[in-house]
Amino acid sequence: MILTLAGKELRGLFSSPLAWIVAALLQLILAWVFLMRLDSFLELQPRLAQLADAPGASEIVTAPLFSAAAVILMMATPIFGMRLIAEERRNRTMPLLMSAPISMTQIVLGKFLGLCAFLMLPVGMVSAMGAALAAGGEIDLGLLAANALGLALLLATFAAVVLFASSLTSQPIIAAVLGLGILLASWLASLANPDSAGVLQLLSVTRRFERFNTGLVDSADLAWHAIAIVLFLLLTIRRLDRDRLVGHGA
Amino acid sequence: MPIESSVATTVSARQLSRHFGAHAAVRNIDLTLRRGEVLGLLGPNGAGKTTTMQMLTGTLAPSAGSICICDIDLVNHPVEAKRHIGYLPEHPPLYRELTVDEFLRLAARLHGLPRKRVTQALACAKARCGLSDTGRRLLGSLSKGYQQRVGIAQAIIHDPDVVVLDEPTVGLDPIQIRDIRALIRELRENRSVILSTHILPEVESVCDRVEILHQGRVVFSDTIGGLDRFNRGLALQAAFRNPPQVEALAALTGVMRVEALDEQQFVLHRDPQHDPTDALVTRSVQAGWGLYQLGPAHSRLEDVFVQLTHEEPAA
Structure with a gap:
């Protein structure tokens, strides 16, 4: 049942021109970043060769590529996910799901997994770019895997946040702005004071990714993502339950 | 199954x-x-x-x-x-x-x-x-x-x-x-x-x-x-060649309200307890109203509502 719903969301994303346009732009920008980094690596290579324990292609090309992808996808995920619930409200299709023999949790999980499946495409594309370096030399597979995992978790968290934002309104654009607002606030939390280890750091979603980005997979970071995802999914379920209890502003 | x-x-x-x-x-x-x-x-x-x-x-x-x-x-x-x-x-x-x-x-x-x-x-x-x-x-x-x-x-x-x-x-x-x-x-x-x-x-x-x-x-x-x-019993439709004043119709026993459809046709909303049909026919003959059509009115939903909400005791 959850997969049926996830499939429906995935199909919905692929049938919207907006998602295709954003995905194409994304790919264009990331390819550009990839080539720039590769170019600078080739320029640096003679000097690197003289260093002992020099950073390899993976550190110079792949890691910054994933960083760039994380930032760009923070902007793009709200656009991909804004319609998830807001559009169902606007088109008044929610009763189809609400009157079907499925629980609110299944509805929310289905929508979340549908968006996640879609977001795994850019993760795959970026990882493929990183892996393509293997054609010209040795690559650090561990670093690549840590980055791919980090990006996947980051995007899943973004997806949960955007799904929640989408459940708050019946206007997809407002959902996108809200989602972006939450994500930017969380990003700024770490920028505000990069050295402190206070509450702001705890709220920062990108701070986790920075560690994955250096190849460090810490169980605390895995747990952080899991908690963030569950929290926002629960908030979404609560919000939809409220629709049923309070009425759709009718 | x-x-x-x-x-x-x-x-x-x-x-x-x-x-x-x-x-x-x-x-x-x-x-x-x-x-x-x-x-x-x-x-x-x-x-x-x-x-x-x-x-x-x-x-x-x-x-x-x-x-x-x-x-x-x-x-x-x-x-x-x-x-x-x-x-x-x-x-x-x-x-x-x-x-x-x-x-x-x-x-x-x-x-x-x-x-x-x-x-x-x-x-x-x-x-x-x-x-x-x-x-x-x-x-x-x-x-x-x-x-x-x-x-x-x-x-x-x-x-x-x-x-x-x-x-x-x-x-x-x-x-x-x-x-x-x-x-x-x-x-x-x-x-x-x-x-x-x-x-x-x-x-x-x-x-x-x-x-x-x-x-x-x-x-x-x-x-x-x-x-x-319910519908048929509560309203009568009557047509007269020499239509009387609406007040004269409303004065008949059992008629609660009269609605004029046009110059000759009227809908009489009746009291459920008193059937005004006999009184209407008798009066029509006496006064020469020229009654040529009398039957149950096909009421609209609004009429049913008016009747229903009339009957409802104040709750």
């Missing part, structure tokens, strides 16, 4: 109430529906029809009261109970970017139909709703009438015991209305159908029973025959 299909009472709602803030949209409604029955919920806009249907289909939680669908409590076991419900909301819930086939397959899967039965159910629902040639069309490109049919197909594809249709014929042309009414009559075989409308003839043509809602309360609940008797 599930075993539950032998249950005779399909819908049973007790003391159903729903408040939106301080506003009570539905107050203490009781509903019972047996297999093979079509129940019409009749009422003006804002009477609580849609709210009642939303509660019966589990899309809106009742403020008070209980609902059982095929003996399963909808509030405590929503998933099991909803398996037996097909619902067409006021606005058909269609994903415009899907084709008819894709959408109906999705609806069938969402309603828990196993994958291998979907194709058969799809063909069956499409044949019933006259959609056999439109499978590959996008929902967004269909006319209103066809969208409504897809909405109904979506509600019956999983062969539910209870079909709830919220104003199924609104916005359709007369031929489409006729088709949909025929479909509803066909659906009642081994099912229960609840439909809402504000059109009196619609109820008369397809329903077995009617509940009239007014300001969130049931003000009339009877079979169609009962509605008909």
